[in-house]
Amino acid sequence: MDNNRKYAYRYVIYWAMLEIRGLHWQANRPLRLLNPVTLYRVWRKALRAGMIAEWLHNAAHFSTFEFEGFREDWFWNEHNRLVKQFGDGWNYRAVFEARLKDHGCPGGDG
Secondary structure, eight states: OOHHHHHHHHHHHHHHHHHHHTHHHHTTOGGGGGSHHHHHHHHHHHHHHHHHHHHHHHHHHHHTTTTTTOOHHHHHHHHHHHHHHHOTTOOHHHHHHHHHHHHSOTTOOO
């Protein structure tokens, strides 16, 4: 895998962490959680955060080994499964492609 792709995968991991960390602020006002609608929304966000972490944990692991043995096809198949199951709010493929494009030529090592 070339350096541009490694960079783009690491950026996807970073982007996901930005999304997940927002869950922390949901619990800072616990009285809001007495509202069933708010509680349901926070529960859905927590479920999504856990699923993102589950999906990305292997990519994070492989990134520490310069992606040696990382299977891109499996990674994106899992992404597609999550999109089908939970909707198109999973824009990580677009994040990856945009970062790859902005950082250099696809397939290049620049």
